Amino acid sequence: MSGSATRTEAPEETTEGLPADDLAKVYQRMVTARVIDERCLTLQRQGRIGFYVPMQGQEAAQVGAAWALQDEDWIFPAYRELGVALVRGVPVAKLINQFYGNAGDVIKGRQMPNHYGYREHRFVTASSPVGTQISHAAGAGMAMQRRKDACVSIAFFGDGTTSSNDFHAGLNFAGVFRTPTIFFCQNNQWAISLPRSQQTRSETLADKAVAYGFPGVVVDGNDVRAVFAATRAARRRAVAGEGPTLIEAQVYRLGPHSTSDDPRRYRSEEELKAWKEKDPVARLKHDLLTNFGWTEEQDAQLWETARQELAAAVKAAEALPPVDPMSLFDDVYGTPPPQLLEERAEFERSHSSGGPP
Secondary structure: OOEEEEEEOOOOOOOOOOOHHHHHHHHHHHHHHHHHHHHHHHHOOOOOOOOOOOOOOOOOHHHHHOOOOOOEEEEEOOOOHHHHHHHOOOOHHHHHHHOHHHOOOOOOOOOOOOOOOEHOOOOOOOOOOOOOOHHHHHHHHHHHHHHOOOOOOOEEEEEHHHHHHHHHHHHHHHHHHOEEEEEEEEEEEOOOEEEHHHHOOOOOOOOHHHHHOOOEEEEEEOOHHHHHHHHHHHHHHHOOOOOEEEEEOOOOOOOOOOOOOOOOOOHHHHHHHHHHHHOOOHHHHHHHHHHOOOHHHHHHHHHHHHHHHHHHHHHHHOOOOOOOOHHHHHOOOOOHHHHHHHHHHHHHHHHOOOOOO
């Protein structure tokens, strides 16, 4: 890459599309994400889980991007990347246990629901403060660069995060050191209640990459094949030593920001209706039915299978006990200091007797 950077509306490598044989598998991940998303929103409203961050409407962006990665790449998500986790192979049951924070939760109930991470899947634990994962991804990219690993780091975030300090610091760092990092912005048009139009005077969010010396790309985030092509092109640039790319996927958050949010207070029904007509799941279904021999019977079976798998995972999660309170003392020290062992013993005596002495 020369010293200048440019913004483009689509990746140059659009000829390298998503393989036709993969479309049904991609659609399956998108359907599973939609089924989990709808059910978990209901579970929270019923008081069965404490909190949930929906991602409905962003399935194509997440699944398409994740499909373009390799297993050795490291993912730095925000708290909405359910579709990415499913592509990475995280089991549905493991995700549901984390939402419940039960004894099957590998994070032992120490994170909010949706703030999961799994080292074996190279899926870094999410955090609530927006943007922190961007600096982490840039730093990990530098480590890959120095080790000469043929892999990339990718940070997922929303349009609101582009107003954070970490966004600018992370992109500047990555640009200076030409780290093999992909910055994947899901522009879902709303930073909770703040519209995209009130966040920046930039024509697009992808334009911001130009200031840091690398390309920014705008892509239709409801088109899974366009997202795949853009991400694959960015990955190729990164592993070739050409530096980072910022991808802005234009999507829309069909649900609330979280279960603590009521979007009816700040956006119109007309706007929501217009974006529902662009539903990425319905769009890919139509494509499969029209061009790839998919049938309504196959579709109905796919949705039913996803619902059955989720129902089984929820039933199993609700049958598990809470996290063992004694795990409070685990995972901090390799060799616990004497005072911590004393505190643990005192806590165990108190807990076994049913309360404080």
